[in-house]
Amino acid sequence: GYRCRIQRKGNKNKPLSECQQRRNQRIAKVRARVEHVFGAIAQMGGKLIRTIGQARADFALTMQALAYNVKRFTWLKEAGIEAF
Structure with a gap:
């Protein structure tokens, strides 16, 4: 497919x-x-993760994605764009 x-x-x-x-x-x-x-x-820091273990690496990448989403949301809010 x-x-x-x-x-x-x-x-x-x-x-x-x-x-x-x-x-x-x-x-x-x-x-x-x-x-x-x-x-x-x-x-914002790249995709290089300096942790030991898959769980900690997953957590670090999730936090980076969360930081990007918060940054994007605040930009949309300041621009006057309704996200929801």
């Missing part, structure tokens, strides 16, 4: 068709949203 989400690339002598450009645009919208989240988490 998986679909290939790799974008197509045009060549010098054969540009992308209109259909391929639309497909790339659809893929890029999802990719951009996900990559911005990972970039923000990387700026």
Whole structure:
């Protein structure tokens, strides 16, 4: 049930068709949203975890995700955007 989400690339002598450009645009919208989240988490300390044990590493990553969500929520609140 998986679909290939790799974008197509045009060549010098054969540009992308209109259909391929639309497909790339659809893929890029999802990719951009996900990559911005990972970039923000990387700026807040990265994904490197210095703990011993899976439970502590899971907890550390959960706290990073929570910190990102709180930061994002406060930004949305200040911008006047209703989240709920």
